[in-house]
Amino acid sequence: EDQEEAVLRELRLFLRNVTERLTLDRRFKAFTKPVDIEEVPDYLMVIKKPMDLSTLLTNIDEHKYVTVGEFMSDTDLIWQNALEYNPDSDPMDRHIRHRACALKDTVRAIIKDELDEDFERVCEEIKESR
């Protein structure tokens, strides 16, 4: 009902704010847009579920996320994919893996600092009721 829509609206505002802050962080430039399949033709043979920060924003606007947990699953794809596709010891791979780990730690720190446990519990209740 209307109270539920108010909660989900607040969730979307929070998730947009987090995603925009990540997009503005220069460390995460490689994660802001989908990997260019023309530049990297084998990417989709290796990575089955591509994800990036611009797609997160689209998902938020399409009301894909009812809980922060669902959002976190997609942010996890971003850094997990980068670790999987860039495993080598060469400096380029090490560099993007370092940034992937920074993305993982940054998202978790923001959620731990800024997400109210009671708010996430209300979102989980709405999810279970649907």
Ligand SMILES: COC(=O)N1C[C@@H]2C[C@@H]3O[C@]2(Cc2nccnc23)C1
């Ligand atoms: C999240 O970003 C990535 O996982 N990647 C992997 C690709 C390999 C390398 O870097 C990427 C783009 C690219 N384009 C042209 C030539 N080589 C590259 C970005």
